[in-house]
Amino acid sequence: MPGFELIGKEEFAEIKHLFDESKILFRHSFDHLRDNIYKVKDFEEAFADRMKVLHALGVTSGTAALRVALAALDIAEGDEVITQSFTFVATAEAIIESRAMPVITEIDKTLNMDPVDLEQKITGKTKAIIVVHMLGVPTRLKEIKEIADKHNIPLIEDTAWGCGGYYNDIPLGTYGDIGTYSFDFAKTMTTGEGGMVVFKDKKLFDKAAAWHDHGHENNPDLPRWEDSRSSSGFNYRMNELQGAVGLAQLKKLDYVVSEQRKNADLIKESISDLPIEMRTVPDGSFETADALVFFVESNQTARRCRDALLKAGLGTKILPEAITWHFAGTWDHMPGLVNCYGKDLTNAFPKSLDLLNRSVSLPIAINMVDNFPKKIRDALISVLK
Numbered sequence: 001m002p003g004f005e006l007i008g009k010e011e012f013a014e015i016k017h018l019f020d021e022s023k024i025l026f027r028h029s030f031d032h033l034r035d036n037i038y039k040v041k042d043f044e045e046a047f048a049d050r051m052k053v054l055h056a057l058g059v060t061s062g063t064a065a066l067r068v069a070l071a072a073l074d075i076a077e078g079d080e081v082i083t084q085s086f087t088f089v090a091t092a093e094a095i096i097e098s099r100a101m102p103v104i105t106e107i108d109k110t111l112n113m114d115p116v117d118l119e120q121k122i123t124g125k126t127k128a129i130i131v132v133h134m135l136g137v138p139t140r141l142k143e144i145k146e147i148a149d150k151h152n153i154p155l156i157e158d159t160a161w162g163c164g165g166y167y168n169d170i171p172l173g174t175y176g177d178i179g180t181y182s183f184d185f186a187k188t189m190t191t192g193e194g195g196m197v198v199f200k201d202k203k204l205f206d207k208a209a210a211w212h213d214h215g216h217e218n219n220p221d222l223p224r225w226e227d228s229r230s231s232s233g234f235n236y237r238m239n240e241l242q243g244a245v246g247l248a249q250l251k252k253l254d255y256v257v258s259e260q261r262k263n264a265d266l267i268k269e270s271i272s273d274l275p276i277e278m279r280t281v282p283d284g285s286f287e288t289a290d291a292l293v294f295f296v297e298s299n300q301t302a303r304r305c306r307d308a309l310l311k312a313g314l315g316t317k318i319l320p321e322a323i324t325w326h327f328a329g330t331w332d333h334m335p336g337l338v339n340c341y342g343k344d345l346t347n348a349f350p351k352s353l354d355l356l357n358r359s360v361s362l363p364i365a366i367n368m369v370d371n372f373p374k375k376i377r378d379a380l381i382s383v384l385k
């Protein structure tokens, strides 16, 4: 969560450099006016380097990143794209915007995609799988990638919450075919609004780069207004201000994650003897520790935990309070889902509903209140004793 906690002189220095030396806020063209300053391009290269991938594309948001990823895979009407029941609405929105059908799997105790349910939901129409590393815990990537490979289906990792985490020493977002990241203001690193898409395959990258820029192929031998194109597209271009902030934030990513992990460990230790069950973390995971989630016996107890935490000047993050934005079983405002699952979605994903109803998610930041492990423990004991 705390990229925004660290916005300071480094981000300002990047913006000042942009204004002092260039003043060009568009990522392309104006070459004779910008003194060779290309912040988005530099940010993409630095991000690709950090994630150990060859290709990275800056975009306007994490939602745009998902839409661009699906466009690169030619997802269209009649296709099915599988994702998990616990995610932000954005994942399903990107599928619906692509005119495909969102097919939703249950989650397991990792609170991420249940591989067993995934295999059951694959059909001849499945054209992509989007896993989500919710709240910084890696999905069961090994099992899921094996299933995806067996059926020859591309795997997208929605890494909105997982930026800076690893699975078996591989940066999250780079295990599958395409990884998407969000840099909105609540994420581990932020550009205010913004996102990134990373690719292993140059052809997919080229297609995405053109599609996110109205089909522009940015042919180096042609001026932009005489540029070549082979497809239509849209505009999801990142601008130079976002690129400048991203360059500074990326340098802070490892620090953010290591501080979050330290604070999460302190909380874990302080509540280890309480009658709760911690969320399962797959072997080989290196979490970003955006939040610490545990299960209690009922929704009523989860809500009482939240009330007690609020009373102590603390709080929860998403669970239990924001379930309506993050659980597909509540999205009866999305015709794409209702068409598939019927008007009453409440019981469409019973296993997920049970787990999420009983979950409490503690937010982790760099700067936490004084004595936070004890304060959290005391608040929880008042409910769980």
Ligand SMILES: Cc1ncc(COP(=O)(O)O)c(C=O)c1O
Binding pocket: 061, 062, 063, 064, 087, 088, 090, 091, 132, 158, 160, 161, 181, 182, 183, 184, 193, 194, 195
């Ligand atoms: C899992 C997930 N995917 C995608 C997004 C969309 O990111 P953005 O807010 O940058 O559009 C979010 C945002 O919170 C998210 O949580």
